[in-house]
Amino acid sequence: xxxxxxxxxxxxxxxxxxxxxxxxxxxxxxxxxxxxxxxxxxxxxxxxxxxxxxxxxxxxxxxxxxxxxxxxxxxxxxxxxxxxxxxxxxxxxxxxxxxxxxxxxxxxxxxxxxxxxxxxxxxxxxxxxxxxxxxxxxxxxxxxxxxxxxxxxxxxxxxxxxxxxxxxxxxxxxxxxxxxxxxxxxxxxxxxxxxxxxxxxxxxxxxxxxxxxxxxxxxxxxxxxxxxxxxxxxxxx
Amino acid sequence: xxxxxxxxxxxxxxxxxxxxxxxxxxxxxxxxxxxxxxxxxxxxxxxxxxxxxxxxxxxxxxxxxxxxxxxxxxxxxxxxxxxxxxxxxxxxxxxxxxxxxxxxxxxxxxxxxxxxxxxxxxxxxxxxxxxxxxxxxxxxxxxxxxxxxxxxxxxxxxxxxxxxxxxxxxxxxxxxxxxxxxxxxxxxxxxxxxxxxxxxxxxxxxxxxxxxxxxxxxxxxxxxxxxxxxxxxxxxxxxxxxxxxxxxxxxxxxxxxxxxxxxxxxxxxxxxxxxxxxxxxxxxxxxxxxxxxxxxxxxxxxxxxxxxxxxxxxxxxxxxxxxxxxxxxxxxxxxxxxxxxxxxxxxxxxxxxxxxxxxxxxxxxxxxxxxxxxxxxxxxxxxxxxxxxxxxxxxxxxxxxxxxxxxxxxxxxxxxxxxxxxxxxxxxxxxxxxxxxxxxxxxxxxxxxxxxxxxxxxxxxxxxxxxxxxxxxxxxxxxxxxxxxxxxxxxxxxxxxxxxxxxxxxxxxxxxxxxxxxxxxxxxxxxxxxxxxxxxxxxxxxxxxxxxxxxxxxxxxxxxxxxxxxxxxxxxxxxxxxxxxxxxxxxxxxxxxxxxxxxxxxxxxxxxxxxxxxx
Ligand code: SF4
Numbered sequence: 001x002x003x004x005x006x007x008x009x010x011x012x013x014x015x016x017x018x019x020x021x022x023x024x025x026x027x028x029x030x031x032x033x034x035x036x037x038x039x040x041x042x043x044x045x046x047x048x049x050x051x052x053x054x055x056x057x058x059x060x061x062x063x064x065x066x067x068x069x070x071x072x073x074x075x076x077x078x079x080x081x082x083x084x085x086x087x088x089x090x091x092x093x094x095x096x097x098x099x100x101x102x103x104x105x106x107x108x109x110x111x112x113x114x115x116x117x118x119x120x121x122x123x124x125x126x127x128x129x130x131x132x133x134x135x136x137x138x139x140x141x142x143x144x145x146x147x148x149x150x151x152x153x154x155x156x157x158x159x160x161x162x163x164x165x166x167x168x169x170x171x172x173x174x175x176x177x178x179x180x181x182x183x184x185x186x187x188x189x190x191x192x193x194x195x196x197x198x199x200x201x202x203x204x205x206x207x208x209x210x211x212x213x214x215x216x217x218x219x220x221x222x223x224x225x226x227x228x229x230x231x232x233x234x235x236x237x
Numbered sequence: 238x239x240x241x242x243x244x245x246x247x248x249x250x251x252x253x254x255x256x257x258x259x260x261x262x263x264x265x266x267x268x269x270x271x272x273x274x275x276x277x278x279x280x281x282x283x284x285x286x287x288x289x290x291x292x293x294x295x296x297x298x299x300x301x302x303x304x305x306x307x308x309x310x311x312x313x314x315x316x317x318x319x320x321x322x323x324x325x326x327x328x329x330x331x332x333x334x335x336x337x338x339x340x341x342x343x344x345x346x347x348x349x350x351x352x353x354x355x356x357x358x359x360x361x362x363x364x365x366x367x368x369x370x371x372x373x374x375x376x377x378x379x380x381x382x383x384x385x386x387x388x389x390x391x392x393x394x395x396x397x398x399x400x401x402x403x404x405x406x407x408x409x410x411x412x413x414x415x416x417x418x419x420x421x422x423x424x425x426x427x428x429x430x431x432x433x434x435x436x437x438x439x440x441x442x443x444x445x446x447x448x449x450x451x452x453x454x455x456x457x458x459x460x461x462x463x464x465x466x467x468x469x470x471x472x473x474x475x476x477x478x479x480x481x482x483x484x485x486x487x488x489x490x491x492x493x494x495x496x497x498x499x500x501x502x503x504x505x506x507x508x509x510x511x512x513x514x515x516x517x518x519x520x521x522x523x524x525x526x527x528x529x530x531x532x533x534x535x536x537x538x539x540x541x542x543x544x545x546x547x548x549x550x551x552x553x554x555x556x557x558x559x560x561x562x563x564x565x566x567x568x569x570x571x572x573x574x575x576x577x578x579x580x581x582x583x584x585x586x587x588x589x590x591x592x593x594x595x596x597x598x599x600x601x602x603x604x605x606x607x608x609x610x611x612x613x614x615x616x617x618x619x620x621x622x623x624x625x626x627x628x629x630x631x632x633x634x635x636x637x638x639x640x641x642x643x644x645x646x647x648x649x650x651x652x653x654x655x656x657x658x659x660x661x662x663x664x665x666x667x668x669x670x671x672x673x674x675x676x677x678x679x680x681x682x683x684x685x686x687x688x689x690x691x692x693x694x695x696x697x698x699x700x701x702x703x704x705x706x707x708x709x710x711x712x713x714x715x716x717x718x719x720x721x722x723x724x725x726x727x728x729x730x731x732x733x734x735x736x737x738x739x740x741x742x743x744x745x746x747x748x749x750x751x752x753x754x755x756x757x758x759x760x761x762x763x764x765x766x767x768x769x770x771x772x773x774x775x776x777x778x779x780x781x782x783x784x785x786x787x788x789x790x791x792x793x794x795x796x797x798x799x800x801x802x803x804x805x806x807x808x809x810x811x812x813x814x815x816x817x818x819x820x821x822x823x824x825x826x827x828x829x830x831x832x833x834x835x836x837x838x839x840x841x842x843x844x845x846x847x848x849x850x851x852x
Contacts, residue, residue, distance in 0.1 A: 016238045018489070020253035025490045032261070032487060032541025035572075049573065062248050090541075092489060093259045094238075209248040 005042045005052065005073035007103040008083060009110060011231055014065040017094030023058035029092050030070075037086040040076040056110045056218050056230060057117070057183060060190070062209075067118075067217035069230040071103070071110040104235040113220040113234065116165060116227050117183035119191035122176050123199075124210035129171030131202050136169050136177065139201050147197045160197060163189035165227075180227075183218065241329040241336075246320050254490040255283035256317065258331030261487035262539060264300045264307070268333045272304040272416045276330050276337040276377070278345045280355035281766070283311040287486065288494035290548065291346055291383065295404045297482035305412055308332040310343075312355045313362070315764070321362060328363035338364045341415065343377040344400075347385035350743035351736065351765040353392055354758045356381075360395070367395055367755065369442065374425055378415075386439075387470070387517050388696040388803040391746035391754060393441035397429060401806060402437045402470035403503070405479050410435065433463040437471035440464075444805060446748050452789055454747060454800040469807040470517070474845035476503065476524045481532055484539040496544035496577065497536040499529055501561070505550035506831040506847060508838075509607070510618045510822050511649065513695035514550055516815075517808040519838060520846035521831060526557050526564075533565055537574060545569065546577045553578070602633050603642040608649060609659025609718075615825040616651050618818075623663065630685075631670040639683050641667065647714045647731060648692040648706035650822065657714050660689065661721035661729075668724040685727045689715060691737030695744050696803045697810060699818035702795040705741040707788075708734035735773035739765065741791035742780075747802035750790065752783040811839035 014026075021029065031051050034041050043049035052073035059065050078086075080100040087097045123132075139145070142161070149158040166180040177198070181189040191213050196206040219227040220234070240247070240257065247253035268274060277296060279286030286292060292309070299307035308330035313321060321328070327336040337343055343365065345356050357367050360379070366372045369379070381389065382400035389399040400407065411432065418428045432438045443464040447455040459466060473479045485497060504521035505514065524532075533545055545565060547555075555561060565576055606626050608614045614621065630641055645660050664687045671683050691711045694700045706714070715731035722729055742750065757779035764770040780787050795801070797816055814837065821828060828836055831847045841848040 017257070017259045020247060020257055021489045025254070028491075029261070029487075029489050035541035035543070036261075036539065038538075043573065061253070062244070092261060093263070209245045212244070 005075065006077050007071065007073050007105065007107060008080060009069060009071050009101050009103055009107075009231055009234060010084070010087070010097050011067060011069050011099040011229075012065075012091075013094075013096045013098060014059060014063075014068060015094035015096075016064060018092055019062055019064050019094070021092075022061045023055075026059075027053070027055065030095075033087060033090040033092065033095075034072070037090040039072075039078065039083060039086055040074050042073040042075045054110055056114045057188075059215060060192075060213070063213045063215060065215035067215060067229075069110050069114075069218050099231055101231050101234070102237045104237050107235045108220075110230060111185065113230060114184040114218055115182065115186070115221055116180055116219040118166075118178060118180040118216040118219075119194075120170060120176055120178050120214045120216055121191050121195045122174050122212040122214075123195065124207070125174075126204050127175040127199060127202070129169075129173070129175045132169045132171055132175050132177060135198070135202050136167065139198055140164070140167055142201075145197045145201075147193045147200075149193065160189055160193050163187055164194060167194070178216065180219075239334050241334040242317075242321070242326055243324075246317075246324065250317050250320065251314055252283075252490060254488075255311065255314065256331070258309075258334070260287075260489055261541070262484040263332060263486060264296070265332060266300075266306040268306055268335060271306040272419070273302075273306070273342070273412055274340040275299055275305055275307040275342045275344060275412075276310045276340045277307055278310045278337070278343060278356075278359055280312050280345055280347070280352040280359060281764070282314050283488075284490070284492040286311045287488045287492045289346070289348065290498050290500060291404070293485050293498070294480075294482060295408075296486065297484065298405060298480050299408060299412075301480070302409070302412065304416060306332070308337075308340075310337055310359070312359055312764070315770070318358075318362065318763075328359055336363065338377065340377045341419070342380055344380045344382065347381055347383040347392075349766055350385055350391075350740050351771075352385075353743065353754050354762045354765055356392065357395065357755065357758045358763045361758075369394060369397060372397075378425060378428070384514065384517060387513075387806060387808060388744065388746070389439055389441065389806070390446075390748045390802040391743055391750050393748050394751045397425075397440065397442075398432060399439040399441070400437065401439060401468060401808075403472045405473050406471040407435060407437055411438075430461065430463065433461060433465075435471075436465065436469050439468045439806065441748075446802075448749075452786075454802060454804075456800060457802075457805045467805055467807050470809065472503070472518075472843055472845075473522065474843065476500075476522050477528045481528075483532075483535040485536055485542075487540045487542065494546065495542065496546045497533065497540055497542045498546050498548050499533045499536065500524070501529060501547055501549040501552060501555045501558075503549070504846065506554055507551060507620065508618055508818070508828055508830065508836075510616070510699045510818055511607070511646065511692060511695075512550075513698050516697045516810050516838075518550070519808070519810055519840035520843060520848045521554075522846040523556060526561055529561060530564060530568070534568070537569065537572075543573055544575050544577055602638055602640070603644065604629060605644040606663065607644065607646050608652075608656060609645065609661070609663050610656045612825050613649060613652060613656040613659070615827050616822045617646075617649055618822070618827050620827055620830065623666075626663065627666060627670050630667045631673070634671045634674060634679070634683060639681055641683070641685050643667070643685060643687040645687060645689040645718075646692045647689045647711055647718075650692075650700055650703045651825075652714075654717060657717050658721045660687070660718045661723075661727075664722055664727040664729070665724045668726045671726075683726055685724075687722075687727060687729045689718065689729070689731040691732050691734055693737055693741045693744055696801070697808050697815070699815045699822055701745070701801065701815065702797065702799075702819065704794040705738070705791045707792055708738040711737060733768055733771065736765070736768070736771055738787070738791060739773065739776055742787045745802065746790050750785055753779045753785045756780075756783050809838075809840040809843055814838040 042052045054071045056069040084100040144159040145161040163182040170176040170178040199206040222228040310330045379397045386399045443461040449455045502523040504518040694703045711734035760775045
């Protein structure tokens with residue numbers, strides 16, 4: 001019975017070693033880790049029972065992350081620390097569980113809570129720190145930021161500016177930006193689109209395989225309309 | 238993490254995960270701190286190779302040695318190969334991502350004949366000269382094993398040594414000596430000569446082959462005093478005592494078989510006359526029930542898989558098969574783990590077991606009938622009757638199964654059109670069995686998926702002397718079966734006929750055909766086992782260019798006294814026995830299986846297994 005299950009949220013990283021594993025394969029790998037860890041995961045009812053395990057949002061193939069989230073439900077209680085230890089002993093190379101928190105019964109699901117995510121884009125060499133420094137503010141001062149976005153049926157010019165919440169120059173030796181963007185089921189913006197728009201703005205050709213992307217964190221809204229991390233903001237026990 | 242292939246190229250490839258490694262239970266060692274580096278190469282794509290049990294066993298077997306680092310290497314898929322060549326990235330091993338050219342051993346497992354161009358292609362991609370004669374002291378030792386190694390001749394010019402038999406027996410000795418020789422600074426040649434001391438290892442350079450004017454082999458003669466006249470395979474006597482990994486590599490992407498594999502026994506008691514595996518792996522050696530339960534438990538625990546596959550040549554021939562299957566089912570039922578039985582014989586089928594399996598998961602059932610008439614089934618010694626087949630299917634339908642797969646073969650020795658029409662009739666009868674069930678008990682329609690492969694005569698079988706059909710024959714026969722099926726519930730397909738023809742040449746080829754294999758590779762052949770990549774016209778050109786007649790190898794009936802290309806190899810089964818079996822086949826006489834009666838095939842010499850059971 002779902003109501004008797006114990007709910008937990010976890011935060012994890014996905015490193016270089018595992019970034020080429022797509023979302024569906026990653027889920028299977030995670031499910032197997034749970035089995036190996038002998039964690040008393042709860043299953044859905046029905047003909048093909050599946051583990052009650054959900055991720056906030058898929059991470060694109062090739063992206064790394066230092067702030068991804070998921071929820072899981074257990075049949076029997078385990079302490080958050082115990083779950084963290086057992087999972088970490090069984091995770092694929094490149095995945096680390098940073099934090100586990102036990103949730104109150106009426107906590108909202110991680111997918112529905114998610115409303116924003118922050119990313120770092122490390123650009124290909126042509127986009128130098130200097131270019132970023134000189135252009136990033138002007139870029140955001142545009143009335144609209146138009147990119148060609150794929151919809152279900154065709155390509156469409158879309159203004160992504162409303163979905164960019166924050167953007168900053170994060171360059172070291174390499175040209176980098178950090179951006180906080182809308183995420184989730186209602187509005188969702190991929191950092192690739194931001195990178196593409198920026199490169200277009202500075203007159204460079206965008207190649208989707210040349211930049212590197214890292215998800216930094218994922219957020220929900222707090223009572224005051226601000227953003228807070230998916231564990232920090234959730235109702236815990 | 239160091240990657241042999243830059244991210245940009247990986248992102249542009251079909252499945253980058255094929256080239257990364259880092260799977261669950263992967264072995265990582267410091268490559269600087271080991272004495273021996275061994276590249277275990279599987280000459281096919283990652284997803285196929287990772288589903289191979291032999292790889293899983295040898296990987297951990299070799300890596301249990303502290304001094305040895307065994308890493309895996311698969312054939313890159315077409316898209317990646319192109320990019321590797323463009324960017325001068327040599328073939329590398331997954332674990333360390335380092336080029337295999339610098340390894341001590343490069344080992345290939347040969348599971349099917351149509352992988353030979355991939356072997357060549359992988360050597361080339363690695364920057365290792367393809368022909369043995371062109372390699373130097375700096376190149377790795379190329380070693381090949383697997384079922385195709387029993388006729389090593391087609392690729393003998395490319396390979397330094399063939400390992401005939403089960404890897405657990407000799408590898409420790411081979412590696413110990415290699416390590417010692419390497420320390421002493423001895424040459425590769427000295428090492429290979431030292432290997433002549435062992436039975437089970439074949440170094441082609443120590444044997445010369447001469448030919449008669451009619452193209453047949455005159456003699457295969459050792460040219461080194463230490464080289465034995467006949468090399469006999471080596472096998473494990475007691476499977477309960479031999480190493481079996483407690484873990485299994487668990488890939489991070491979907492592969493052909495995502496499951497735990499438990500090997501019940503090696504060998505097969507049956508002796509179906511077309512089946513090479515049934516002869517080359519003799520005798521049957523079983524693992525004890527307790528051993529298997531223990532292995533299943535630890536593998537499930539360490540993998541997180543949700544399926545256990547009980548594999549062997551004929552799973553249900555395991556002596557305590559029902560106890561084992563029920564035992565496993567009970568043990569794992571509450572853990573959402575299912576059991577799969579890939580090779581059931583239709584006659585031993587039990588409704589009880591079937592229903593138990595079905596409780597956990599329902600899949601389609603596969604039955605190998607092989608031939609359409611009793612006469613032909615007797616010729617091939619497939620000891621099942623039409624009643625066995627029909628009853629088995631009926632049980633399956635009553636148990637609620639909606640899909641039955643049937644396997645047949647086209648072109649078996651002595652086959653007539655009547656036998657082929659028999660395939661169609663048998664399939665129709667299976668459907669009729671379904672309609673015998675009262676209407677209220679069959680709410681949904683069924684399908685019978687019948688598929689036919691084309692018979693390829695294989696070395697070390699009673700049909701090793703027989704002529705194979707041409708691909709034109711196969712096509713006609715396939716159509717004949719198709720045209721005679723009346724029931725719409727039956728779907729009939731047959732295997733690529735040209736592929737089977739080529740397989741026929743390779744399977745019984747001698748040293749001379751290596752030139753054609755090399756030429757085919759030059760013409761761009763690779764992944765020949767993949768229907769959409771297979772290009773028969775290129776192969777025809779390769780054989781034409783090298784002046785080799787394919788039909789000499791495939792479509793010719795040999796006499797018993799002809800010297801066969803593999804006559805210097807023994808799998809333990811005597812030629813005398815194979816001749817007797819062929820004669821019996823011609824008379825449609827069956828031979829009892831090893832448990833009913835020992836037929837003195839010769840495999841008793843290995844000193845273990847079913848040969849010593851009380852009957
Ligand atoms: S010697 Fe007898 S029992 Fe042993 S494999 Fe041969 S036929 Fe079977």
